[in-house]
Amino acid sequence: MFPSHNSLQTQTSVLRASFANGGAGTFVTDKYHTAPIKIAKAFPLEGQLGVIVMDVSPGLLNGDRYEFDWRACASTYTFITNQSYTKVHPSEEEGGSSMLQSFVLDEDAVIEHMPEPIMLYQSARLDNETRVTLAPGAVWMQADVLCPGRTLRNEVFRYRELRNSLTVYYGEELIFVQRQRVKPEEQMLSASGCWEGQTHWATFYLFSDRVNGTLLEVLQTVLDHLPPFQQHTVLAGATLTYRHGIAVSAASTAAWPLQQTMRLLWQAARMSLLGKPPLSFLKS
Template sequence: MSTMQPITATPSAQRLSTLRATFRRREAGTFIVSKYHTAPIKIAKAFPLEGQLGVIVMDVSPGLLDGDRYDFQWNVEDGAHVYVTNQSFTKVHPSHAASSGSSMSQRFELGQGAVVESMPEPVMLYRDAAFASESEVRLSRGALWMGADVFCPGRTPRGERFAYREFRNKLNVYYGNELIYAQHQRIEPSRQELFAPGCMAELTHTGVFYAFSDRIGMPEADVVREALNVLPKHEGQPLIWGVSLTYKYGFAVMAAGNAAWVLQEALEAAWSSLRLHLLHLQPLNFLR
């Protein structure tokens, strides 16, 4: 984990940074056919992986400062297969009390039979941070989107535990024009009893893994449960998790613990088991 001190930006207008990319399936695999970015985010590297394309996103800034807005648009055409990750933790720095903080939005457009695996590194919410994350996924017939996130409540070894101002997280998933999943989370630690039993209690970190496709049903959820049931136990590191089918064409894994790496291990197990079951492809965790 980075030891970099958080940076407090002076109040300013919103600063928008954009990354747009289009991926196309060709005989030799998936390729980027167009891309556009503005500083400080860009695609640092793209590399072939057994017919799919791996993409690493770079942020050359120290993290999201007060007023920063990141906007990602991923267009994955019919039959293309993309794995997306980033270089390191997304660090969200403090914001001023009168500001709306920083934000990140992502839009994934998947053509017929397209596959997207979105597996970024964890999000770190520093003291006094205010952060809004919003994602939209649009699926065509036969497409598959898998995505995971881990959220850290601050630099816990330094005593930061839910010291941020606000965290909002939204995910909307469409199959064609039908909304098949909607999630909206809002955490304001100063106004909520996060340490109460039935809420976070003694746990600090949360993680989610989602998978959506018209190929997903109870058998796929059962495969993931089996993988999570055989996870190794780590002394002094609690982990709770659950797997639930969504309203239509998907399931969600929710997990909580006291360390990011414990949740990453669990979500990677869920991801890898589904990847092997649906795509007949081996895990990609060698990339970590």
């Protein structure tokens, strides 16, 4: 977590929820939250449980910390999203905001985490950490889209700093670690091999002991046949991780082409790995 300014009082907000399988489907067994984040709605969703997270504040302010703790019991199937963009507001020179999301999945549990994009305002600083622990047969997938600021206000790469991290365990074995640090004022983001002319970034991760090369081929085929996105080009690639995972990175010059790309990858992964068609309300 970023150091806080001496005069800044850190505000931590917590959301914890557990899911179980009662035979008739997945349901919430217990939950706890502190303002301003909470579960707005949990509902049956085509053979799984849909969960929508609400943030009743303007977003992450200087000194704010959000902590999410998701626990999925055996054979549960949960789809988690939120209502709108995660907005990160300006920070003080030595301040910042942070978010920690923890996912623990028991045997054969499935969590699809598909949040709305993260928007970094001018002078924002965010430490964004995700931790995942998988049991045999469990499936965790997540799509993230990162916006460089409010582009119509000329805020492209005018945030202070972004730290992104993802750690994945299979049982007690560490199988994946990813670290990203972006400091626009100090880095040549437009250099070759870096962001170049792109402004928006997206990642799709899928971890499970069910992952294999066939699934990678399915997702690469999606990337090889993306539809046209008007004047926006999507640059993307997919790879198998060290063990039990697939990582996809994509870049473009707007959020919506990346959102659509992540959606196509997600739909293909659902069908190939789980035999599940696209959710009806997301079908194009």
